[in-house]
Amino acid sequence: MGNDTIQPVDSRGKRQIYIGHSVLQFLKENMGILIGLALLCLILAIKSPVFLSRANIFNVLRQVATNLYIACAMTMIIILGGIDLSVGSIIALSGVVTGGLIAFDGASLAAAVTSGLVVGTAVGAFNGFVISTTTIPPFIVTLATMNIARGAAYVYTGGQPIRVMSDSFNFIGAGYVGDIPMPIIYLLFIVLISFFILSQSKLGRHIYAVGGNSQAARFSGIKIKRVIFFTYLFSGLMSSIAGIVLASRMFSGQPTAGQGAEMDAIAAVVLGGTSMSGGSGKIGGTIIGALVIGMLSNGLNLMGINSFWQYVVKGVVILIAVYVDYFKKNVTT
Amino acid sequence: MKHIRKQFPEVLALKDISIAVMAGEVHALLGENGAGKSTLIKVLGGIYSMDGGEIFIEGSKTDIHTVHDAQANGINVIHQELVLVPKMTVAENIFLGREPVRHGTVDRIRMNADAKTLLDSFDLDIDPDINLGELTIAQQQMVEITKALSFNSRILVMDEPTSSLSEKEVNFLFDTIRKLKKRGVGIIYISHRMSELFEISDRVTVMRDGEYIGTVITQEATPERLITMMVGRKLTSYYTRTYSRLSEKILEVKHLSDGKLLNDVSFDLYKGEILGFAGLVGAGRSEVMKCIFGLAPFTEGHIIIEGKQVRIQNASEAMAHGLALVPESRKKEALFPVQSVKFNISIRILSRFIKGIFVNDRREEAITNNYIRQLSIKTPSSEQTIGNLSGGNQQKVVIGRWLATTPKILILDEPTRGVDVGAKAEIYAIMNKLAAQGMAIIMISSELPEVINMSDRVVVMCNGSVTGCLPKEELNQEKIMHLATLHGMPVQS
Numbered sequence: 001m002g003n004d005t006i007q008p009v010d011s012r013g014k015r016q017i018y019i020g021h022s023v024l025q026f027l028k029e030n031m032g033i034l035i036g037l038a039l040l041c042l043i044l045a046i047k048s049p050v051f052l053s054r055a056n057i058f059n060v061l062r063q064v065a066t067n068l069y070i071a072c073a074m075t076m077i078i079i080l081g082g083i084d085l086s087v088g089s090i091i092a093l094s095g096v097v098t099g100g101l102i103a104f105d106g107a108s109l110a111a112a113v114t115s116g117l118v119v120g121t122a123v124g125a126f127n128g129f130v131i132s133t134t135t136i137p138p139f140i141v142t143l144a145t146m147n148i149a150r151g152a153a154y155v156y157t158g159g160q161p162i163r164v165m166s167d168s169f170n171f172i173g174a175g176y177v178g179d180i181p182m183p184i185i186y187l188l189f190i191v192l193i194s195f196f197i198l199s200q201s202k203l204g205r206h207i208y209a210v211g212g213n214s215q216a217a218r219f220s221g222i223k224i225k226r227v228i229f230f231t232y233l234f235s236g237l238m239s240s241i242a243g244i245v246l247a248s249r250m251f252s253g254q255p256t257a258g259q260g261a262e263m264d265a266i267a268a269v270v271l272g273g274t275s276m277s278g279g280s281g282k283i284g285g286t287i288i289g290a291l292v293i294g295m296l297s298n299g300l301n302l303m304g305i306n307s308f309w310q311y312v313v314k315g316v317v318i319l320i321a322v323y324v325d326y327f328k329k330n331v332t333t
Numbered sequence: 334m335k336h337i338r339k340q341f342p343e344v345l346a347l348k349d350i351s352i353a354v355m356a357g358e359v360h361a362l363l364g365e366n367g368a369g370k371s372t373l374i375k376v377l378g379g380i381y382s383m384d385g386g387e388i389f390i391e392g393s394k395t396d397i398h399t400v401h402d403a404q405a406n407g408i409n410v411i412h413q414e415l416v417l418v419p420k421m422t423v424a425e426n427i428f429l430g431r432e433p434v435r436h437g438t439v440d441r442i443r444m445n446a447d448a449k450t451l452l453d454s455f456d457l458d459i460d461p462d463i464n465l466g467e468l469t470i471a472q473q474q475m476v477e478i479t480k481a482l483s484f485n486s487r488i489l490v491m492d493e494p495t496s497s498l499s500e501k502e503v504n505f506l507f508d509t510i511r512k513l514k515k516r517g518v519g520i521i522y523i524s525h526r527m528s529e530l531f532e533i534s535d536r537v538t539v540m541r542d543g544e545y546i547g548t549v550i551t552q553e554a555t556p557e558r559l560i561t562m563m564v565g566r567k568l569t570s571y572y573t574r575t576y577s578r579l580s581e582k583i584l585e586v587k588h589l590s591d592g593k594l595l596n597d598v599s600f601d602l603y604k605g606e607i608l609g610f611a612g613l614v615g616a617g618r619s620e621v622m623k624c625i626f627g628l629a630p631f632t633e634g635h636i637i638i639e640g641k642q643v644r645i646q647n648a649s650e651a652m653a654h655g656l657a658l659v660p661e662s663r664k665k666e667a668l669f670p671v672q673s674v675k676f677n678i679s680i681r682i683l684s685r686f687i688k689g690i691f692v693n694d695r696r697e698e699a700i701t702n703n704y705i706r707q708l709s710i711k712t713p714s715s716e717q718t719i720g721n722l723s724g725g726n727q728q729k730v731v732i733g734r735w736l737a738t739t740p741k742i743l744i745l746d747e748p749t750r751g752v753d754v755g756a757k758a759e760i761y762a763i764m765n766k767l768a769a770q771g772m773a774i775i776m777i778s779s780e781l782p783e784v785i786n787m788s789d790r791v792v793v794m795c796n797g798s799v800t801g802c803l804p805k806e807e808l809n810q811e812k813i814m815h816l817a818t819l820h821g822m823p824v825q826s
Contacts, residue, residue, distance in 0.1 A: 005766060005770055006707045006736060006763065006770070007703075008737060200690040201689070201690055202683040205687075209672075212669035212670065212671055212672055213667075216665070216667050218648065219648055220681055220734070221647060221649030221652050275671075279669065279671045280671045
């Protein structure tokens with residue numbers, strides 16, 4: 001302590017190159033899974049000539065896209081120290097509501113899509129409201145809404161898929177702009193928005209703070225309830241976008257859609273290095289995690305491996321990847 | 334223990350340490366955080382294996398590789414953090430892992446009777462059949478000691494046993510230690526509280542940076558000499574204080590009650606002063622601060638800041654009124670442990686460098702580095718994970734977080750708890766500077782020497798009421814303790 005007073009700073013600080021720094025940081029943090037991803041690409045490219053074709057790459061990305069919409073929101077929720085099991089059911093509910101309004105009620109496309117988004121977002125908001133105002137664990141709350149939303153989808157449809165013969169509706173999920181499939185365009189926006197929320201905004205810092213130590217967050221004057229409410233609402237919105245895109249691609253709203261979607265999203269988040277205990281994690285990691293899962297399914301398909309075995313392979317990969325990550329962290333600290 | 338050496342991947346944690354503990358002796362181990370005390374204890378307790386050296390117990394060379402080896406040789410360690418199971422009964426905790434068995438099932442009757450006998454031998458009035466979680470921290474600590482001694486300990490290690498105890502409970506612990514001495518148990522005692530060492534220990538061994546510095550007979554030592562040995566340099570002064578209280582009143586608390594503990598609490602705070610808050614644990618000092626800060630509700634009373642009555646509902650409103658609170662429990666209430674030093678400092682002032690989605694990294698870095706420098710926070714960089722810093726540096730980060738909000742009133746709740754001597758002196762110097770700059774500081778502390786040497790005035794609380802307010806000239810331990818244990822009528826300050 002050289003000087004005699006303690007003063008807040010006014011200087012602007014020295015210039016530092018941050019972009020290069022954060023790219024390096026990203027490579028360093030995700031080294032293990034990036035090497036895995038590269039190896040996977042290499043093996044698949046050698047084994048199957050189709051793998052690197054443009055059609056197949058877009059195919060993989062389109063499959064990855066809907067999982068990633070949800071996984072981006074799930075990343076925030078897991079950083080927050082929570083979990084959202086209701087995302088798969090929201091996919092079904094928003095899909096059947098949108099489809100039903102078009103097919104049964106002859107609603108306009110805009111009205112139907114808006115309604116689908118509102119319904120799904122409302123489920124997310126309900127999750128957020130209950131979790132932020134009560135002490136019921138998120139696992140239980142979203143387990144309940146998972147059943148409620150799934151049940152509502154069955155009740156609304158009577159258990160039958162709703163066929164929607166509308167080109168404009170089909171365009172949402174199966175259309176192209178130039179060469180690029182629509183779901184990938186949405187994906188770009190969602191990834192960018194999520195990245196900015198988490199790493200560039202005050203809200204993002206608050207999410208890390210609440211997940212890292214909610215008591216300390218309260219003592220620091222962070223509005224915890226608001227942060228929790230927003231995050232679950234965002235998850236509901238992302239799930240309903242996924243639901244509408246899927247329904248559009250299948251020409252139908254199906255009450256069975258999105259089963260197991262929560263597990264795929266959680267797997268992508270965890271593969272991406274986000275800690276289940278909250279407080280740390282990044283969108284970049286989740287993107288890689290989702291790509292690994294997507295490419296694995298695609299590659300196993302191309303190699304003609306029985307789809308039942310694919311589950312086994314996925315499970316083993318998740319276990320190994322997370323163990324390696326865990327091991328690495330324990331060695332460095 | 335002779336010539337003990339312990340090598341970690343990156344550092345040599347213990348360099349040729351030798352220490353001898355006599356039967357019936359309390360041997361204090363003193364050193365700053367990171368000096369190697371805990372490592373040495375872990376080697377003795379069988380948690381770490383040593384890379385060189387020998388351990389002799391009652392003259393014969395003994396190999397200790399596991400916790401079991403240590404216990405078999407009569408060595409027991411009471412760790413700083415309690416390692417008991419709150420949802421099990423006292424007896425179950427004492428006999429955990431070695432329950433008396435009859436016909437293949439646990440013999441609860443015998444277990445409770447044995448536990449009772451053990452507890453009685455220390456005059457502890459604790460029912461062995463109630464859940465541990467229902468006991469006070471001090472009682473739990475006694476259970477832990479009882480458990481350690483039930484192994485027929487010849488050597489007992491206590492790592493900061495008093496850090497969560499009140500004055501009264503400490504006295505009780507010391508009585509227990511004296512009983513153990515009479516039984517011929519050798520005790521290794523680790524503490525940061527200088528006054529305790531002088532009260533309870535026979536000899537003190539000082540360590541610094543993994544090296545043995547020296548052993549002195551406690552009665553022949555002075556605190557100054559021990560501190561010099563610990564930090565390796567002469568601290569010009571331990572308590573820094575230039576009194577410069579201004580006459581301007583900044584905070585008035587009038588007749589504050591919360592319907593539970595607090596009853597008619599009133600006091601004033603002036604610019605440039607350090608107002609000490611003394612009292613036993615549970616006297617309601619932290620609760621008063623939480624009421625002021627909007628973290629707890631109160632039923633009656635007024636809070637007046639700079640002449641205006643305020644009604645604060647949450648911590649961010651408190652901040653807007655120029656208040657800052659460094660809470661009692663760093664780990665539970667202040668730190669974001671997996672985040673960086675930078676994140677932890679800047680979390681309250683995000684609006685200064687984040688506009689929408691545009692983060693001014695340079696500005697954030699500048700603000701952070703400013704506090705790292707001015708508070709001399711020892712960290713490799715601002716990106717360091719805060720969980721890896723020592724307690725003293727973590728505390729300085731939390732202080733920095735609140736100073737960044739440019740408060741007018743700084744409330745420090747036990748600012749030096751779990752902080753080593755060198756960092757304590759630095760925190761005192763920081764407090765002194767802030768007060769000299771005109772900041773009004775409230776310091777809650779259970780360490781009487783700290784309260785007496787740092788405060789302009791001291792408010793003493795007991796059972797939720799203010800029992801006195803003493804000016805600097807009248808401060809002494811007896812007077813404060815008298816007021817702190819006065820369960821009578823509140824006295825007007």
